[in-house]
Amino acid sequence: MRQGVLLYGPPAVGKDTVTAALAELSPQYVPFTRLKVGAGKTQGYRMGTPEQMAELDARGDVIYRNERYGNIYVVDRPGLEQAMEGGRIPVVHLGQMVGMAQVTTLFPVHWVRVLLWCSKETVALRSPQRGDTDTAARLTAWDATQADLAAHPHAQWELSVDTDTATAAEAAKRIDATVRATSPHA
Template sequence: MKEGLILYGAPASGKDTVTAALVAKYPQFEHFRRLKAGAGRTSGYRMISEARANALRKTPGAILWENTRYSATYIVERSGLEQIWQSGRIPVVHIGQVDAIDALRAAEARWTVVELYAPLAALHSRIRSRGTGDDDQRFAAIERTPSLQAADMRIDTGVVSIAEAAEMIARLVQASRNLSG
């Protein structure tokens, strides 16, 4: 069975940092870099044109999730996930919207959902240190990112070290594998 890992959380909750530690130590994981059309940060994304995004929209089932934030469009497309699954790895998908979790579950895979969070002051400090120039938009996005009602695990990245968070997640995914046979 295909499996995937969703790291859910507000901006600056630690999704990039935890993923980097996870894939560095555990080769079965691979960061799924979402497609991005628009301006802003390019690190951690596969950049595409708006024309390419429109072409994907015209292909039924190609896009599992799409959202717009920070004047850019972010896309989780089925073919990118399939490539990771075909390589035998577990995609790690970063999400900040509750509805996206249900949308990804449509990909017919077993998804483990981990919510990353930190105190508001820590999130604001991390955002300021990035120097992206869109702090107010990111602060607003924090306010629009609710806690999950049901996650397989919740990790406070203001307290738990990045290395420990990666280890906790790897153990959770392994336990999930063992339970499902």
Template sequence: MTAELSRIRPEFTLFERLKAGPGRTTGYRLTTAEHIAELSRAGELLYRNARYDAEYAIDRAGVSELVEHGLIPVLHMGQVAGASAVEAFPIHWVKVLLWCPLDVTEARCKLRGDKDLEARLKVWHETRQDLLDHAKEPWSVVIETQLHSPAESASIISEAVRAVVGSETRDIRRLVG
């Protein structure tokens, strides 16, 4: 999705979260848990979370650097609290909820060759519950990714950014069933 966004408008840029711990390294700025804790104590984090036996963080300086260069940061988040927390950074955020059913998630994980399939399916269930627990959370755009190609989804998101779309409450219970 991010690659499609960047293809449409090169200023869309993946925000590489700070990561401390095992697992994938592509798309992250690797650091230590101690460094993330230091940034947290200094009030320099917008959000931090733990998942897949690793710790992740979104730092103000990292977002600032992209914005100062005229780029549009694309943040990949898996928690409603994180999507809300980054709004403390003073830019217009377009909050996009990408969703697909469990069977689609499983098929995509297998196609990618994910070696941690069970953990990813567990996270799907956790994310579903998080969305249900925060069903009143407003979103700018909701896309059911099994119904749209990545290019179509990227166009929807790009248009929402261009139009400075606000957020509104959506029917999350219907979405996640």
């Protein structure tokens, strides 16, 4: 059975760093590269056009889309299918509970849902360290993520990791252990 990892958390919580640590643990883990329509940072995204978005929408291949920082970010069916080829386990980054629900509902595979969290103060420190020029927007997104999480008190997580105290390597090992323990092949 195909499987994936959903990392939920605010900006600068360490989703990229934890994903890189997972990939170091096993080449089976691959970062899911979301489609991005807009400007700004291009690394870590498949850059797309409004026309490509319209084509994906028309085919029903948009699993989840959100708008933030003046851009559109998309989790798409073709991208997920490709990421899972050869038994790979894509690691999808999300910051909205509606996205978690849509991905698990509209792309039904074995998903391990992981809540990554850190303090707002940590985001304020990490954001400029990683080169963000819009730290104020990242802090606003942290507030929105906290409110989103609070609005879903019954959300189910296979794992929760506080990245204020856990290193990326520790988080990756815990995620890998959870994936293996909950795998339909276990």
